[in-house]
Amino acid sequence: MRRSPVTASRVAIVTGAGRGIGAAVARRLASDGFAVGLLDLDEAGVKQGAEAIVADGGRAVGVALDVSDAGQVEAAVTRVAEELGAPTVLINNAGITRDNLLFKMTEQDWDSVLNVHLRGSFLMTREVQKYQTQEKWGRIVNLSSTSALGNRGQVNYSAAKAGMQGFTKTLAIELGKFGVTANAIAPGFIATDMTAATAERVGMSFEDFKAAAASQIPVQRVGTPEDIANVASFLVSEGAGFVSGQVIYVAGGPKD
Structure with a gap:
């Protein structure tokens, strides 16, 4: 596992780190040299992920x-x-889906x-920025x-993910003077348990679902959690210090 002298003393928090994209981002940041707090509703998942990082010589x-x-x-942040x-790096990745057409969607589907x-x-x-502003350095990736x-x-999910973009841009404006950048990653089709569940919901095998998606993507493949982790790794780096308030679509092609 490579260790950067710059990041060796820095701490990152990744939410939704029990599996999928969050787990991949946590592994990558640990590889980059960050100590990592893995947060998730899935206690077994984050403990297993943290143990794997520690076994590989990292701190988590x-x-x-x-x-x-x-x-x-x-x-959790205090711990x-x-x-x-x-913690001066925050990856806001935690998310759920409660998909349904508007006329079938319940208030609970929307609220959750x-x-x-x-x-x-x-x-x-709000919790992590206390540390970032005190340290005069920070990275937020939503x-x-x-x-x-x-x-x-996905009227609920679409609204939430659009909201994340406005949230990101405002954070960049408010926190920039403290040396904190804020950016958003907007993944396209990523092969995860969540997209597998979507395939099941629409009555397709996951392999057929991925093949159908890949046929509509310019690079002719679906994404992996590691594709997102690679971009997150850049956005939290020293080299990305002049990149803030941006939404980066990681989707194998252009998005409007």
């Missing part, structure tokens, strides 16, 4: 929490700070998705989606 801690609960967020050091994505990211960022542009059956 796994903490279970509901990101939409302010008390749990404060406790990371106490065990690893002041907005609470995890937007309320969760707000609570996490996970949006191509669904922010609109996607049938």
Whole structure:
């Protein structure tokens, strides 16, 4: 595992790190030299992920929490700070889907998705910025989606992911004077448990679902969690210090 002297003393928090994109980002940041706090509702997932990083020579801690609960967020961030050091990198990746057409969607479907994505990211960022502004350095990466542009059956998810973009741009404006950048990554089709569940919902095998998606993507393949982790790695680096308030579509082709 390579270690950067610049990042060796820095601490990153990744939400939704129990699996998929979050787990891949946590592994990559650990490889880059960050100590990593892995946060997720899935306690077993984050503990396993943290143990793997430690076994590979890194520093990590796994903490279970509901990101939409302010008390749990404060406790989790405090624990990371106490065990690893002041967190100055935050990856807001936690998310859920409750897909349905508008006329079938319940208030709970709407509230649960907005609470995890937007309320969760707000609570996490409000807590972590205390450390970032004190240290006069920080990186925030929020996970949006191509669904922010609109996607049938995802009015809640699309609204949440579009909201993440406005949230990101405002953070960049407010926190820039403290040496903190904020950017969003908007993935296209990424092969994860979440997209596998979507395939099941629409009655397709995951392989057929991926093949159908790949046929519509200019690079002729679907994405992997590592594709997103690579971009996150750049955005939290020293070299990305003049990149802020941007939405980067990682979708194998252009998006409007």
